[in-house]
Amino acid sequence: MKPTVHDIAAKAGVSLATVDRVVNLRSGVREVTKARVEAAIAELGYVRDVAAANLARSRVYPLIFILPNNDNSFMQALRDEVRAAIARGPSERVDITLIEIPPFDAGALVAALEKAKKEKPAGVAFVAVEGDAVRQAVGALAGGGIATVTLVSDLSGSRRDHYAGVDNIAAGKTAASLLGRFVKNSASKVAVLAGSLMVRDHHERVDGFRSVMASEFPQLEILPVLEGRDDAATVEELVRDTFARHPDIGGIYSLGAGNRGLIRALESISQSGGRPSVIAHELSAHTTTALKAGLIDAVLNQDAGHEVRSSIRVLKARADKVGVIAAQERIRLDIFMRDNLP
Amino acid sequence: MKPTVHDIAAKAGVSLATVDRVVNLRSGVREVTKARVEAAIAELGYVRDVAAANLARSRVYPLIFILPNNDNSFMQALRDEVRAAIARGPSERVDITLIEIPPFDAGALVAALEKAKKEKPAGVAFVAVEGDAVRQAVGALAGGGIATVTLVSDLSGSRRDHYAGVDNIAAGKTAASLLGRFVKNSASKVAVLAGSLMVRDHHERVDGFRSVMASEFPQLEILPVLEGRDDAATVEELVRDTFARHPDIGGIYSLGAGNRGLIRALESISQSGGRPSVIAHELSAHTTTALKAGLIDAVLNQDAGHEVRSSIRVLKARADKVGVIAAQERIRLDIFMRDNLP
DNA sequence: CTGAAAGCGCTTACAG
DNA sequence: CTGAAAGCGCTTACAG
Numbered sequence: 001m002k003p004t005v006h007d008i009a010a011k012a013g014v015s016l017a018t019v020d021r022v023v024n025l026r027s028g029v030r031e032v033t034k035a036r037v038e039a040a041i042a043e044l045g046y047v048r049d050v051a052a053a054n055l056a057r058s059r060v061y062p063l064i065f066i067l068p069n070n071d072n073s074f075m076q077a078l079r080d081e082v083r084a085a086i087a088r089g090p091s092e093r094v095d096i097t098l099i100e101i102p103p104f105d106a107g108a109l110v111a112a113l114e115k116a117k118k119e120k121p122a123g124v125a126f127v128a129v130e131g132d133a134v135r136q137a138v139g140a141l142a143g144g145g146i147a148t149v150t151l152v153s154d155l156s157g158s159r160r161d162h163y164a165g166v167d168n169i170a171a172g173k174t175a176a177s178l179l180g181r182f183v184k185n186s187a188s189k190v191a192v193l194a195g196s197l198m199v200r201d202h203h204e205r206v207d208g209f210r211s212v213m214a215s216e217f218p219q220l221e222i223l224p225v226l227e228g229r230d231d232a233a234t235v236e237e238l239v240r241d242t243f244a245r246h247p248d249i250g251g252i253y254s255l256g257a258g259n260r261g262l263i264r265a266l267e268s269i270s271q272s273g274g275r276p277s278v279i280a281h282e283l284s285a286h287t288t289t290a291l292k293a294g295l296i297d298a299v300l301n302q303d304a305g306h307e308v309r310s311s312i313r314v315l316k317a318r319a320d321k322v323g324v325i326a327a328q329e330r331i332r333l334d335i336f337m338r339d340n341l342p
Numbered sequence: 343m344k345p346t347v348h349d350i351a352a353k354a355g356v357s358l359a360t361v362d363r364v365v366n367l368r369s370g371v372r373e374v375t376k377a378r379v380e381a382a383i384a385e386l387g388y389v390r391d392v393a394a395a396n397l398a399r400s401r402v403y404p405l406i407f408i409l410p411n412n413d414n415s416f417m418q419a420l421r422d423e424v425r426a427a428i429a430r431g432p433s434e435r436v437d438i439t440l441i442e443i444p445p446f447d448a449g450a451l452v453a454a455l456e457k458a459k460k461e462k463p464a465g466v467a468f469v470a471v472e473g474d475a476v477r478q479a480v481g482a483l484a485g486g487g488i489a490t491v492t493l494v495s496d497l498s499g500s501r502r503d504h505y506a507g508v509d510n511i512a513a514g515k516t517a518a519s520l521l522g523r524f525v526k527n528s529a530s531k532v533a534v535l536a537g538s539l540m541v542r543d544h545h546e547r548v549d550g551f552r553s554v555m556a557s558e559f560p561q562l563e564i565l566p567v568l569e570g571r572d573d574a575a576t577v578e579e580l581v582r583d584t585f586a587r588h589p590d591i592g593g594i595y596s597l598g599a600g601n602r603g604l605i606r607a608l609e610s611i612s613q614s615g616g617r618p619s620v621i622a623h624e625l626s627a628h629t630t631t632a633l634k635a636g637l638i639d640a641v642l643n644q645d646a647g648h649e650v651r652s653s654i655r656v657l658k659a660r661a662d663k664v665g666v667i668a669a670q671e672r673i674r675l676d677i678f679m680r681d682n683l684p
Numbered sequence: 685c686t687g688a689a690a691g692c693g694c695t696t697a698c699a700g
Numbered sequence: 701c702t703g704a705a706a707g708c709g710c711t712t713a714c715a716g
Binding site (some may be wrong): 002004005006016017019020023024048049050051052053054055056057058 | 692693694695696
């Protein structure tokens with residue numbers, strides 16, 4: 001039978017309270033007593049029942065999620081997943097607060113992080129924006145013993161505990177490997193469409209894309225990166241304009257949001273000459289339809305649900321100072337084609 | 343505050359025992375009493391704390407995993423994941439028994455399923471082999487109220503509760519979509535390498551592959567399927583032999599195991615003329631190395647760890663008659679290229 | 685058919 | 701520094 005605190009107490013000749021003190025590393029136990037308890041624990045192979053402990057202390061984990069209020073499909077999906085987690089909250093002993101802030105706004109993020117700190121939550125998850133002030137705010141949380149997880153976009157050189165998102169350099173490389181093989185032999189130019197190069201994840205995707213293109217497909221010319229601000233109308237205009245000037249574009253890598261605009265532009269283009277090969281990011285109703293219609297060839301995706309659930313597991317584990325199953329928390333880069341849609 | 347059994351008991355004017363009886367759908371409660379309790383539950387929005395319930399009843403879930411004893415990397419990984427789950431067992435209240443049987447052997451599987459039934463576990467997970475006797479054994483488990491999950495390979499028309507594995511038809515289609523674009527324009531023939539067409543998952547992959555090849559890449563001729571029995575030496579010989587007879591093969595879809603043999607054959611082939619494009623299944627040390635070396639172009643993979651963890655969650659949920667988060671239990675078809683290796 | 689009491693494994697005031 | 705007792709939310713014999 002699995003040994004319990006009672007077994008340890010009996011073996012060490014102490015009370016339950018004392019066992020509890022050493023198990024939970026609380027102070028106020030003589031060294032000799034502590035040693036006796038630790039010996040009993042080792043001998044009996046005791047391992048604490050976290051569920052029982054949480055019940056006894058009526059533990060709930062107050063968690064704060066800070067997300068941008070973008071209206072693109074991916075961010076909407078991310079917020080929906082947080083709301084689903086809020087609904088599941090009671091049975092998982094988490095109490096999640098969702099805070100929405102303007103996108104790409106370091107100041108707003110810092111303010112939200114500082115406010116979050118005052119709430120003394122067990123952990124905070126947020127979509128990072130680069131900036132020293134952000135790094136400092138994260139440092140303050142870490143200093144206060146509050147666990148932090150960056151979601152979707154990471155924050156380099158910060159004291160965050162964990163990053164729940166994909167490897168964006170790998171994403172860019174993968175896009176290049178696929179696109180380089182998909183484009184017709186006759187093609188010579190490739191267009192790249194980002195939201196903003198000021199966001200770390202977009203920047204990394206471009207870097208990864210460029211590196212593989214340069215080494216594997218040097219014959220393809222990469223046009224200057226178009227920044228569509230993740231806005232469909234802007235994206236549409238940019239794409240139309242670019243095609244007007246470069247009718248020989250053989251491939252497009254769309255690594256940001258606003259794919260609705262891209263798709264609209266593609267629909268008109270495909271009516272004239274040959275259609276370019278297209279790789280986009282994030283599976284949504286729009287990109288799914290475009291995949292099925294053959295307007296997009298592949299979609300690189302990160303699973304918003306997985307990211308949210310993983311963040312919660314990691315924050316809880318950090319708050320309890322216990323480990324996680326690493327493989328389970330790795331966010332995969334999903335590749336969807338028309339044939340393996342969910 | 344979340345209402346508890348105490349609140350319900352007080353509100354309905356009954357004892358805790360009676361609340362427990364109606365919450366757990368146990369008999370022996372007068373209709374009027376039951377109605378009063380149910381009204382209180384509805385009014386207060388009571389939801390049972392499963393963790394506390396499990397603690398009170400010292401619940402552990404006895405689970406049985408029946409896996410083939412193949413020595414290929416994937417099955418080894420699957421068994422290792424089950425062993426890891428066994429090690430984690432105590433903290434998740436599961437007590438898992440791993441049973442190994444000969445592969446592709448319906449008789450052995452039936453015997454194992456029947457034996458498992460006698461142990462009265464909460465649930466059974468197994469890699470299915472087609473056969474009416476197997477379906478019958480699964481039916482007997484279902485009849486006995488034991489939850490069942492098919493792992494990796496499903497069993498059509500059976501009473502299993504859930505399938506934890508990828509959509510193999512989609513896998514075959516995806517392989518065709520990729521391979522069709524990867525092969526050189528000049529190529530005309532494609533080889534398909536399976537373990538055995540008697541196994542459902544392999545058969546489905548071939549079907550999916552054929553359908554997309556026929557509709558999208560009709561110019562490519564698919565050579566008769568080679569059955570390598572998931573054995574490296576056999577596979578190597580088959581591939582060498584095929585290349586000797588068809589030097590103009592432009593692509594290979596290896597959908598079974600034994601990729602070590604395929605890789606050895608590819609190494610020698612690539613020394614003479616051009617290298618064929620290759621898509622294989624299951625990420626292992628061998629296929630990873632081959633991806634990096636450029637001998638394999640893409641690997642379709644199913645995450646053994648996810649499959650095992652998901653099976654356990656589903657079996658527990660079924661035993662408790664509660665739901666799961668559907669999206670979390672969907673086993674994805676992972677596509678790995680050199681650039682997005684884990 | 686219904687209830688009082690003890691217990692699951694752990695933690696928390698409160699005494700001493 | 702240490703312990704006895706009550707309690708977390710639920711379930712389980714055992715009485716009646």
